[in-house]
Amino acid sequence: MPEKPGGLVVWGGGSPAPARERQANGAAVVCWPGAPSSSLERERIPFRAVEDVLGPEGLAAADTAARTWARVWGRLPLVDGKSFRELVEWRGASLLWCAEAFLRDETAGPRCARAAEIALRLLAATTPSEVDAPGLVPADALLLARACTVRGVLFHGPSPGPGRPLAAFRPAPRGGLRRAIADALAPPHPPPLPALPALEAGAEGPLVALLAGEEERLALAPLLEAASADLWRGVAIVTLAELQRWETRRARRAASDAEAILRERRRRLRASPGLAESYSHRGVPFADLASGDLEALLAGHLPAVVRRIEAARELVVSARAAAVLLAVPGRDERRALLHACSSAGVAAVVVRLGAPGAGDADRTDAGPRPVATLDWAMGADPRPVLARLREAAHGRVEAE
Numbered sequence: 001m002p003e004k005p006g007g008l009v010v011w012g013g014g015s016p017a018p019a020r021e022r023q024a025n026g027a028a029v030v031c032w033p034g035a036p037s038s039s040l041e042r043e044r045i046p047f048r049a050v051e052d053v054l055g056p057e058g059l060a061a062a063d064t065a066a067r068t069w070a071r072v073w074g075r076l077p078l079v080d081g082k083s084f085r086e087l088v089e090w091r092g093a094s095l096l097w098c099a100e101a102f103l104r105d106e107t108a109g110p111r112c113a114r115a116a117e118i119a120l121r122l123l124a125a126t127t128p129s130e131v132d133a134p135g136l137v138p139a140d141a142l143l144l145a146r147a148c149t150v151r152g153v154l155f156h157g158p159s160p161g162p163g164r165p166l167a168a169f170r171p172a173p174r175g176g177l178r179r180a181i182a183d184a185l186a187p188p189h190p191p192p193l194p195a196l197p198a199l200e201a202g203a204e205g206p207l208v209a210l211l212a213g214e215e216e217r218l219a220l221a222p223l224l225e226a227a228s229a230d231l232w233r234g235v236a237i238v239t240l241a242e243l244q245r246w247e248t249r250r251a252r253r254a255a256s257d258a259e260a261i262l263r264e265r266r267r268r269l270r271a272s273p274g275l276a277e278s279y280s281h282r283g284v285p286f287a288d289l290a291s292g293d294l295e296a297l298l299a300g301h302l303p304a305v306v307r308r309i310e311a312a313r314e315l316v317v318s319a320r321a322a323a324v325l326l327a328v329p330g331r332d333e334r335r336a337l338l339h340a341c342s343s344a345g346v347a348a349v350v351v352r353l354g355a356p357g358a359g360d361a362d363r364t365d366a367g368p369r370p371v372a373t374l375d376w377a378m379g380a381d382p383r384p385v386l387a388r389l390r391e392a393a394h395g396r397v398e399a400e
Contacts, residue, residue, distance in 0.1 A: 008128035010050075010144060011035055012136030016043045022132055030122065032136055050118060053125050062117040069113035069281055070104040079272040087265050088298075090258050090306060091313075091343040097367030098305045098336040099297060106301075107293040108166035109279060112286035115140055119147035120282055130154040139166055139289055150283040166289050168296035190318035191245050193236040205320035206234040207389065209327070210312065210337055213239050216327045219353055219378060224325070226382040227389055233322055240328065243311050246318070251310040258306040266298040305336050312340035323392035324348040326370070335367065342368035347392035351376045351385060 007027030009019050016039045019029050029047040031037045040047050051059060074084045074096045088095040096103075104110050119140075123131075131148055133141045133155075141157060148155040193206065209224055211217050217237060228235045247255075269275050275294070279287035316324060324341050326348050328334045334350065341348040350373040372388040 006128060008123075008126050008131045010122070010131060010133045010136060011037070011040060011047060012133060012140065013039075014135035016040055016045055018132065018134040019047075020045055027132070028126060028128075030126070032133075032140060033118065035135070050122055054118065054121050058118075058121045058125070061121065062114045065117035065281060066110035066114035067104060070100070070107075070110045073109060073278055074100075074103065076274075076278045078274040078278060079268050084269075087269070088262065088302060090261070091309070091339070093339055093342065093367045095302050095305055095339075098309075098332050098339060099301055100335075101330070101332045102301045103293075103297065107168045107296055108290040109286070109293050111166065112139075112143060112279070112289050113281040115143045116147060116281040116284035116286065119144045120150065120284065123147060123151045123153055128153055130156060132156045138164065142289065143284060143286060146284045146286075164289075165291045168290075168292040187245075187248050190248055190314055193319055194238065204233065205322040206236045207231060207323050207325060207393070208316060208319055208321040209235055209237045209325045210243070210315075211237060211239050212328045212330070212333075213241065216353060220325075220327055220351065220376070222378070223351070223376060223382050223385060227325070227386055230386045231322070231389060231393055233393070236319060236321075238315060240333065243308070243315065246311040246314040247307065248314055251307075251314045254310045255303070255307045258310075259303045262298045262302055262306075266294060269294055269298075301332075305332065308333070308336045309340045309343070312337050313344050316341055316344045316346050321346050323389055325351060325389065327351045327353060327376075329353070338368045338370060347371050349374065349385065349388045349392050353377070 007022055007025065009022045009027050009029045011019055011029055011031045012035045019040065020043065023029055023045060029040070029045060030053055031040065031047050031049045033050050037047065037049070054062075077083055079087070085094045085096040131144065131153055133144055136144065145155045145157060207224075207227055209220070211220065217239065224235045224237065276285075276287040279285065279290050279293075315321075321344075324337075324346055326334055326337050326341075327350075328337060329352070338348055338350075348370045350370045352373065352375050354375075354377075371392045374385050374388065376385060
């Protein structure tokens with residue numbers, strides 16, 4: 001049931017005096033998520049946590065809002081009727097497919113959508129006539145103020161003007177002199193594959209196993225041994241740390257071409273009104289708070305993705321791989337490797353160790369797909385995986 005209209009104090013921290021004064025005039029006090037409540041408790045000022053006001057369903061809806069915003073944003077028309085997904089294609093598939101986890105977890109847009117949803121639901125549940133937000137961090141206060149505007153509620157505080165951009169993770173840039181030196185020193189040809197069993201001699205191309213690290217190498221050793229015997233092929237095992245050895249001059253040139261395209265896309269999007277309009281949730285805008293997201297994607301994450309794709313493609317092509325087995329838990333990493341395999345015309349099977357994480361499943365519209373995604377545990381029957389590897393080895397996909 002909505003509560004009786006009146007004043008609402010959304011507590012963010014600091015001196016409890018404003019909250020005490022407003023409460024004396026009949027206002028309710030709620031504590032914003034993550035805000036310290038010790039001073040309210042010490043002064044015995046009655047309050048409720050936002051989590052208690054919204055309940056589990058409301059908090060789940062806020063989390064869903066963040067995930068949904070991240071998923072939908074890349075499909076909105078931004079410039080010339082094209083979406084971000086369409087603007088960042090490379091080798092026949094969108095690079096957005098390799099950035100969904102990064103966009104959801106490391107950029108500001110989804111965080112703002114979640115905070116906006118919390119603010120809107122809080123206002124709907126409490127139906128206040130006016131709102132104060134003492135001590136609330138500037139970004140949350142700004143989103144709350146804009147939610148008040150949407151709901152027609154008076155907000156006491158700074159006018160909801162431009163906000164300071166929130167931080168978005170950006171991998172270290174690789175430009176300038178260091179990049180030029182690294183490109184010049186890149187090997188002209190791919191390195192030899194790791195040592196293969198004797199049975200590989202005279203056989204067709206090997207099975208390439210791209211693994212996250214040594215833990216996966218140890219866990220999958222029995223399976224890879226069975227695959228070598230079953231397919232009568234050698235197995236070349238390469239970890240992500242070793243994959244950079246395949247950043248040849250050819251791979252680096254291709255990555256540089258892709259990065260030039262991404263820079264051009266960044267210039268076009270910066271000048272597009274559609275970009276600012278896309279940063280909103282249920283009428284609450286936050287383009288100013290998320291203004292660093294585009295740089296994080298187009299100058300940070302996606303160039304790193306392209307370098308991974310090109311190194312993996314160089315490995316798969318130079319090895320003349322019959323099929324690829326992928327055991328990489330990170331979804332963006334795994335999708336980048338699948339992108340490389342698809343562009344090289346080589347089918348792949350994904351093997352997951354342990355229980356899959358939340359949201360790990362790939363949707364049917366989400367770019368290149370493996371022949372199969374299978375779970376594996378030590379001591380498990382290898383035959384289902386071997387059957388799909390045989391299928392992959394004999395069913396190469398069309399290269400881009």
